[in-house]
Amino acid sequence: DAGVIQSPRHEVTEMGQEVTLRCKPISGHNSLFWYRQTMMRGLELLIYFNNNVPIDDSGMPEDRFSAKMPNASFSTLKIQPSEPRDSAVYFCASSLGTDTRTEAFFGQGTRLTVV
């Protein structure tokens, strides 16, 4: 298994443009998480899904951010319009359920730079 797969690995875009980040969770995992990593704030949970349904989106910073999970093997995080302060590394993770003992497996991350 290749693990959690994120694309693209790097994205550079101009302010105001739409950005779409993609994630393929580990096959069989039914929970998916989007995190944002910055120097100032570390790793912050943006949103997570359980069985394709958004459970907690309280970490989504603004209406410019939206996330979808149309099926068990694919999720997107969209930023529209993007701003320089959105520059960060965005991680996707998946796990088998959300029981407190289950391990979350992380993707390689997408490094987003908004200029």
Add this chain to the structure above:
Amino acid sequence: AQRVTQPEKLLSVFKGAPVELKCNYSYSGSPELFWYVQYSRQRLQLLLRHISRESIKGFTADLNKGETSFHLKKPFAQEEDSAMYYCALKGVSAGRRALTFGSGTRLQVQP
């Protein structure tokens, strides 16, 4: 609310020295605590969890509920331990079953 605090952004030690990465948490119930590690150019991965009471790569962490701490320790640091370390908490409330991370501590082990 649940919160994880890692007070040190950077910890630099010499090879062979003891290491302690501090982690304190705030949570009203009985949380599950984890340590995740991110080596250079690699993805974030689980190092250990308190429920397992295990030692991984020489690291141990003990949950101290009285002090609400989960410090990560290793008696003799190795150069390959240099990485970013994140303490994380998972609560038991239905609405918050995702990991809450601290801001991370970068460990530098010098030769």
